[in-house]
Amino acid sequence: MTASFKTLPEPHTRPGSGHLQDWALGPLPLIEQGAQRARLGGGDLFRLRLGGPAVVGFSPAWNRRVLTDLTTFVSRGSFSAVVPYLAGGVILTDAPEHAARRQRLNPGFGRVSVERLRERMRQARTPVPRQPFDALPWADETVRRQLNAAYFSGDFDDTLLAAFLAPLRRPFPVPALPRPLLFRRVEQEIRRLAERRLVEGGDDLLSSLAPLPGGLTETRISLAAAHDTTTHALAYALWALANRPEFQAADTHPAVLKEVLRLYPPGWMGSRRLSRAVEWRGTELPRGTLALYSPYLTGRDPALWARPLDFRPERWEKPPPAWAYLPFGGGERTCLGLHLAQTLILDVLAETPPLRARWGNDEPHPGVTLGPRGPLVVERR
């Protein structure tokens, strides 16, 4: 006998609005309470009422299922579909077309290609100020300039790029509003540069994307997926080092970054839609359910991590349990920009002089991506 999904535990609800209001005002306490209630009942899934059926799971088994069964857990109709910045290209393409699209994109973003872009990104870096500065806008600017260098050899109008990316980090509903004029200007700029690449050739990311079917859309969509995620991870990593001089040596930075991404994953919630009914541990989840996985909840689960809330890069001396660490997702849809983001961040950390934290607020603040509430004021030591 399978139970109805209505029997799943759920966080506290408000009369009339289900979880919509708490989801909008403070989703982290809401999902933490849901996970707590699921654990008390011995489960790994809870439900949310967000205007329709939704479930959130956080165990490695759930993550694995969501991320490997691409025909059941589909992107069409997920949260990305309601954010025009992310609604398209490879992000919204489902199996079986997804695999071929990814295969075409992968070489441009692979290790070898990123290695070739490295020096160009380094040259585009924003200098570290001599005076105390807020690491969050500094990270934002340096990531934007380095992405401009990697994608367009720095040829994209920087003011337009900044204007394009700015709404993404504002609270909902701002990122979900349609912006036809702005998007058209960005597409024109991408097309102008792509046409040059097709004639003159080139060795930046646009040169590999321009000849692909839908390559200009993939360029715009992947840029939007790249910017705030990398900015937030970099800002948290700078703050972590500024608070912990013992991790100054570059050989400890990979573990510092892993720990940053475990506790503060910019992609804090992944979403899919069920294309058919699914039975999960004796509960029937109806077709059309919004199915969520959470790198944030899994990364802080006491069943998976010793003293989960402590920042301890030493824990990375051993590999984590399978499907327990997902800051870049997993399976066939693993983040396209993983090497690019890691290389950019680790290179910035290696070349930033030792910093000291002055004051700030590093409380996680979830929007389209999760980042520090800020500011994070640091200075050179």
Ligand code: HEM
């Ligand atoms: C620290 C930085 C980054 C983090 C934490 C991050 C996180 C993620 C996560 C969690 C996913 C999977 C989402 C899901 O399962 O629904 C993803 C997918 C994706 N990411 Fe990233 N990302 C980062 C940087 C980048 C960069 C630099 C790019 C630029 C190319 C990028 C482009 C993409 C794309 C296109 C996808 C969709 C892949 C697909 O569906 O096949 N990301 N990212």
